Amino acid sequence: MTGSKGNGALLDLEIREAPTHLVPVGLRWRVTGNGIPINLGRADPTDTVRVAHRDVCAARPRHDVSRLLAHWRTTAGLAAAQAEL
Template sequence: MCAGCEQGGGGREPVLLAEVLASTAIELGSAARQLRAVPDPRGSGGTSCKRCGASAEWHRTVRGKWILIEPGERAVGSVPAGKRWRIAGDGTAVNLGSAIPADTCRISHFDLCPARSTSSAAVA
């Protein structure tokens, strides 16, 4: 308990930290199960781009959104910072931001799609 709760001067009933942590763990576990239970709205695994027809794979991001990732790995030097992705063991797509992985990374199909608008910056 915090010092204020121990002294009883806070005007509240003391709350044990173990009780707070236990209820929080239960709520977080329930939320995680619900997130895993949401099916992939785009089908499972590989698909093709509706614009250009190229093969790609849908992956959920760490923020719960979906991104179409190009198949295969690319040399880090060929992918600009901020466009580099890793696929975690559970299939989650993780944007590496400006981090420079040692060898290879993945890239979003949206950054390479030949059918994207011509105003978009090209990625080599």
């Protein structure tokens, strides 16, 4: 999923769904019906959110997403993420 516009810039969204509680505030995104990514800020309206690929990229690891990356590495986490696709 690439090429969506976010805050006026191109946003490369991660293809996996992320459990909201594992995503730091400010990194939580939702895609509208028009395909526009909206940053949810402090809102926590759903069980899962989207994240930008840059924030979970293995090439530039961030400390604050380590719990999310650990979740994705588990079998259950992987199955849940793929079920959303």
